[in-house]
Amino acid sequence: MILPLRQRHRRIFAVIGVLLPVAFVVGIAARKAMPLRAEKNWVTELREAEKLAWERSDLFSQVPVRVRLLCGPGWYRIGFSAGRGFAKPDLLVYWVAGQQSVSETLPDQAILLGPFDPSLSLQLPPDTDRRGGAVVLYSLADQEIVDWSKPIPAGELTK
Numbered sequence: 001m002i003l004p005l006r007q008r009h010r011r012i013f014a015v016i017g018v019l020l021p022v023a024f025v026v027g028i029a030a031r032k033a034m035p036l037r038a039e040k041n042w043v044t045e046l047r048e049a050e051k052l053a054w055e056r057s058d059l060f061s062q063v064p065v066r067v068r069l070l071c072g073p074g075w076y077r078i079g080f081s082a083g084r085g086f087a088k089p090d091l092l093v094y095w096v097a098g099q100q101s102v103s104e105t106l107p108d109q110a111i112l113l114g115p116f117d118p119s120l121s122l123q124l125p126p127d128t129d130r131r132g133g134a135v136v137l138y139s140l141a142d143q144e145i146v147d148w149s150k151p152i153p154a155g156e157l158t159k
Helices: 003-030 042-049 154-158
Strands: 051-056 065-072 075-082 091-097 111-115 121-123 133-139 144-148
Touching: 111 121
Parallel strands: none
Antiparallel strands: 051 065, 065 075, 075 121, 091 111, 091 133, 133 144
């Protein structure tokens, strides 16, 4: 590289080195503030509307899982808490509507609710209160059903 070109590059990078941080600070300072909502958050309102319908530890026979059913205006959510020493890899929760016989494979009409996570409550399908059903715990890593819950009749969902 020739000397005049090196000098030009040195000046350009010196200017960029000063202007770029200044432009960044000016851009952050000129940014408009996020408006705060005066009204309640709709998620908070939904959480306040839900109530605990029941909590049971006898739904599963092979695994120590406590199940709680939360209900709100027109919806049901199901939550879990695992007992000590219960650890299964990649555990998924499925809902099987209606009366199904226990089998070694997932039925075709099984609906994935989500991952087994004690900090989450999972939304049940809309027709749950009319049909009832069962909860299936499925290990994705082992490709096997860990346990079927006892059938939950439609009338028992609102107890």
